[in-house]
Amino acid sequence: MLRFGSRTGYDIKQKIEISTRFFWGASYGQIYPELKRLERMGLVEAEADPRGGVKRTAYKLTEAGESALHEWLADPSDLLFEMRDEALLKIFFGDLLTDAELLANVRARREWCDQVVGLFHQIDELPVRGWGKRESPTEALHYGIELIEWMRAWYERKERELKARARRPHPGGTRAPGRR
Amino acid sequence: MLRFGSRTGYDIKQKIEISTRFFWGASYGQIYPELKRLERMGLVEAEADPRGGVKRTAYKLTEAGESALHEWLADPSDLLFEMRDEALLKIFFGDLLTDAELLANVRARREWCDQVVGLFHQIDELPVRGWGKRESPTEALHYGIELIEWMRAWYERKERELKARARRPHPGGTRAPGRR
DNA sequence: TGGCTCATGTAAGCCGTTACATGATTTT
């Protein structure tokens, strides 16, 4: 983020919130200590940059920081991928629910998708996002939009199936609540 | 997992590995202490169930455990969704890479998708997965297959774009490594 | 006999969040 024009810890956080947050988040409790750690490692330089009476610290990458960043970026091995999806987990155990209960979960996730897609489109239309002419952040954003739209479609189809089943119920279609 | 027929901590772990692992994993270091905690809370019952000379503990849900499970499953509020995707993160910062470096990341993720889809299909074809006639685990699996196939298609398209750009390079298409 | 699977567990540590604390500057 420093390389993309951020200067302070606060600034980094704001940028994350409108960009990588969806697939790589960070909190102040992580950012500020990490900046100090990077400084100790000689990868960033801190400069006092008071704003009026408020002390403020502006950071920038050192030569060593640039190299370390590039080395990491250019390494295609062991690209971490992690996911925790509670809606999917509840679908996995869906046989223990009635159709109505399952539908509530499916609908909730579909509505969440609507909100997220809306948010992403808003971000996409922000006149200035702070990366200048760079293309790659926009591509990542579009990946996000398309992914959530895919998810939304999946959940919407599921919603329709469950509603259809509710209108013409069949044996075993609705189960008793979680008792054996 | 206990409700779906698992009995021991070990068994739970095996089931997770062929099912929820992709969107909700767990390690032994989490499972065994958690089983003890649930026992203290009265949500599961432990029974000594030695296998030959090996001591083994079989667990099952109590009435209170059944209720707690159902209560959690039927609650559609605050469905957690989290993701960490390092490939996407590197694409986000892709403007700092040459096309060749970026391509290596894209290809690596696409190949990872191939492997995961392959694994999921193998799981899908396992004669017995241990849930009897339950439908919901299979649906979650198919969600996973379709999601990864979507991802794969996205990365493949990106791969083709980068290769095409390499064959007829244009100004600005390839940048110098991470120096300002 | 050796290797794999079944089986249980703990300790150390990492990564990260939440909540709290503080206060100036800018906007309404």
Added chain:
DNA sequence: AAAATCATGTAACGGCTTACATGAGCCA
């Protein structure tokens, strides 16, 4: 005058992984 934003930081805690330790039973 109040509210929002800019700005920095810490402490406590939660959740989870990795590595380690142990050992019996089963199969080739």
